[in-house]
Amino acid sequence: MMSRIWPIGVAVITDSLRRKVVYVVLAFAAMLALAIPSLPDYGLGVEGAVFREVALALVYVTGLVIALSLAANRIPAEFERRTVYNVLAKGVSRWEYLVGTWLGIFCVMAGTIAAFTVVEQVVGVVTYGDPMWQLWQGSLAVLLEMGVVTAFAASVSTMAGPVVVVTATLAVVFAGHSRSTLVGGEGALALSPFYPSFDAFNVVNPVAHGSGVPMLYLLSMIVVFVGFVGLFLSVGVLILSRKDL
Amino acid sequence: MMDENIAAIRVQGAQKTFKAPGRPLKVAVDDVSISVQPATIHGLLGPNGAGKTTTLKMLIGLVRPTAGVFEVLGLDSTRPGGRRELGFLPEQPYFPMNLTAIQAMRFYARLTGVPSRDIDDDSAALLSRVGLEDAARTELAKFSRGMLQRLGIAQALFGNPRVVILDEPASGLDPVGQRDVRNLMLELRSDGVTVLLSSHQLSEVEAVCDRVSIVNRGRLAAEGDINTLLNVSGKTSVRVAGLESLPDAALVLAEDIALTGGMLVFSIPTGATRAVVDAIDESGGTIVSVMPKRDSLEDYFSRLLAMTSREAMPS
Incomplete structure (x- = not known):
């Protein structure tokens, strides 16, 4: 099983690195990170918190751009160019193809987010003399959320083109962070437990302004990640298994 | 060893209808049955739009059949497990064009389950078999159509498949390339491999096929030994x-x-x-x-x- 999933993932990683989009996004984000210290001055002791908050926001945007650019295009392009024929004819299951594609994009994102976090740490050390290790917790949360977003985008891309995928994914990201707005009022409060929320991945406050995220919370975040990814990829597999190529 | 009584490829009552909202039902394939005996070359003929490619796609699980039985070596080939002994060359094969030939071959070798230690040797051997040994490190974007076709044939032969399906293998090849493909099919047959050949090139079919099935308008129009069909x-x-x-x-x-x-x-x-x-x-x-x-x-x-x-x- 992994012997078929992993080569598909590696192909996605290799292809992504050749396309240079990752480098462009990373370079742009790094430039922004370097510019954070030039933000207007805050009171003593607050600069580090502001830096961490903006840094996490940059990680988030970087992750989202990579997730959308890779997940929205990869599968529709493979269908259109028919490169998927050779893959599936080798006895690869459609679910293995989808999971392999997701895994490849997730690995690209993990590498990019890790590289970006290192850049932010370096800027933090140089500017504030603080390596800001808790940034890694924030980056992990972003990576997990982007893994979920990628799973959703990849699933939608099995039946729709890039424009629809990007629109639908941004809508889900917005909805995922709007539980309190959309069902927080008294009228819809009872729906709250069923609302598919990404709030579990929002650790900006403890990372930027607090003392980090407890280990138990990080573990529970991974459980939420696995649940969402499993759900979205299952739906994607269901759609893909019924598709005529 | 393969049971001699089992057809290498069996398609029974294949049917495919396409439904689109607001459009009449389109019957692409209607009750097509094909049986291919082991170690033979079987031709699948028909004009454009006859249903050949749809039938092949159903056989290898790319298109969901409306009805029918599809077996390769006695296994349901619409399921991935039933395609592991199968090599397939799609009509006009497409590849990730930013890879070199050897990188593409390594990718397909891994998917086929070729052991890591054999991947490089097998890839080089197959590239050599289709005359691409000098282009192993060339990017596929620089390949001609004929070279891509040869690469398509090479990747179909990974893992020594016992059944090979070739959809228009001579497409885009020059006369020498066409002769090479014909010889390759004959070699495969003499090695005990079963070949299902879909082709427009009637001379190619006549030269190599033991039996043919002719499909027209989604239906099987004729099937049989090529000599019996052609003798008046x-x-x-x-x-x-x-x-x-x-x-x-x-x-x-x-x-x-x-x-x-x-x-x-x-x-x-x-x-x-x-x-x-x-x-x-x-x-x-x-x-x-x-x-x-x-x-x-x-x-x-x-x-x-x-x-x-x-x-x-x-x-």
Whole structure:
């Protein structure tokens, strides 16, 4: 099983690195990170918190751009160019193809987010003399959320083109962070437990302004990640298994 | 060892209908059955849009059949596990164009399950087998169509498949390339591999196929041994040298008389062969050949398609 999933993932990683989009996004984000210290001055002791908050926001945007650019295009392009024929004819299951594609994009994102976090740490050390290790917790949360977003985008891309995928994914990201707005009022409060929320991945406050995220919370975040990814990829597999190529 | 009673490929009652909202139901394939015996080359023929590629796609699980049984070596080939002994060359194979040939081959080798230690050797051997050994490190974006076709054939042969499906393998190849592909198919057959060949090139099919299935308008129009299909029952073809015209005794029996390469070529009723040969001997001609009359595949194909198309027309 992994012997078929992993080569598909590696192909996605290799292809992504050749396309240079990752480098462009990373370079742009790094430039922004370097510019954070030039933000207007805050009171003593607050600069580090502001830096961490903006840094996490940059990680988030970087992750989202990579997730959308890779997940929205990869599968529709493979269908259109028919490169998927050779893959599936080798006895690869459609679910293995989808999971392999997701895994490849997730690995690209993990590498990019890790590289970006290192850049932010370096800027933090140089500017504030603080390596800001808790940034890694924030980056992990972003990576997990982007893994979920990628799973959703990849699933939608099995039946729709890039424009629809990007629109639908941004809508889900917005909805995922709007539980309190959309069902927080008294009228819809009872729906709250069923609302598919990404709030579990929002650790900006403890990372930027607090003392980090407890280990138990990080573990529970991974459980939420696995649940969402499993759900979205299952739906994607269901759609893909019924598709005529 | 393969059970000799099991067909290498079995398609039984294949049917595919496409539904689109607001459009009439489109029947692309209707009750097509094909049985391919082990270690043979079976041709799948038909005009554009006849349902050949849809049938092949159903066989390898790319298109979901509406009905039918699809088996490769006795296993359900619509499921991934049933395709592990299968090599497939799609019509106009597409590859990730930013890879080199050897990188693409390594990728397909891994998917096929070739052990890591054998990947490089097997990839190089297959590239060499299709004449691409000098282009192993060339980016596929720089490949000609013929080279991509050769690469498609090479990747289909990973893992020594026992069944190979080739959809238009000679497409885009020059005459030498076409000859190489024909020889490759014959080699595969002699190695015990079963080949299902879908092709528009009737000369290629006639040269290599043991049996053919002809599909028209989504239905099976004919299936059988290629010699049986092409032999014209009750007629014999005769070639004669050394005569400018046939003697009267032969002339009254001869049909389709033609002068080709200094020889008279004509057909006669098989029962009159002795009399015609004697008449030609007596008039000083030399009999070059006497053989059962055989249609060209082109003629047979055209006639069959015209017939099945007429039958399909509403009265």
